[in-house]
Amino acid sequence: MNFNNLFQFLTELNQNNSKEWMDKNRKWYQEVRDQYIQWLNEMDQALASLDNDYYPTPGKKGINRINNNLMFHPNKPIYKDHFGAGLDKAPNSGDFYIEIGLGQSMLAGGIWRPDAKTLRSIRDAIDYDGEELQRILNKTSFKKAFGDLVVDHRLIKAPKGFSNEHPHIDLLRNKTFAVTHPLSQDDIFELNFKEKVISVYREMLPFRRYLNKAVTV
Structure with a gap:
């Protein structure tokens, strides 16, 4: 390329x-x-x-x-x-997004502002085993690659049907469940850029699997 x-x-x-x-x-x-x-x-x-x-x-x-x-x-x-594309793009699931452009370039994945039914499915999964998602997000290598969840629309209080005292209330308040890995032009011009993309995909995979299972099972 x-x-x-x-x-x-x-x-x-x-x-x-x-x-x-x-x-x-x-x-x-x-x-x-x-x-x-x-x-x-x-x-x-x-x-x-x-x-x-x-x-x-x-x-x-x-x-x-x-x-x-x-x-x-x-x-x-x-x-x-920019040029953008989604790979691993199964219906009704979050894809692996690649964006290469002037203002920003990034690798990203997850589910961006899902509809009410999908959002409820994600929240139900967090209610059931949110400690698993928290474990993924807290992993040192994951934190290094992505930081925290994308800061987007969040509820001030608990969503309907959940308590403000819920152990995973900070996750439940989110309306977007996605992460990003910024890319510089130097990254893109590196000879090992393909390997970098693969490495980020691997690191993100447990997070995407968790969300996709939540919305498809």
Whole structure:
């Protein structure tokens, strides 16, 4: 994967964020996108070899659109400043997300702002064996890789049906259950970048398995 080409494309797109510029540079965009998809295919195969429950996700299926959704975010630019994709993307579960861009690059996973039914399933799992999730989150290597859960919408009080005295009340108040691992451009240009992605995937896997079991069982 020519990441220099990817970052150069995103830099010029960011400076000329318009349909007119994109139309003139459509061939360049397709070249970068195809390279990224091929790299995703390679990562998909590598990650599949680590996990018997891995859900094969070809690059074309995993890659996100580069267009922003202006219907819900009318003030955003037409195009994003990154390429993003989800691998291990089974239906109704949290995927392994890879984002490479100008503003930020990261590896992430979990479940972002789930619907009410899914959120209730996660909270029921925490009520049943939240100590297992807490053990995963407190593991030294996990903390080093991801820090804490993503800080997003949280309830002030206990969710309906749970007590403020619940031993895992801090977890239950969350509405998003996700973690991120930031990437620098230096990380991405390293020769061992593929191995780094694999290492982060391995570290995140118990966390994602816990959540996916909660919402599918």
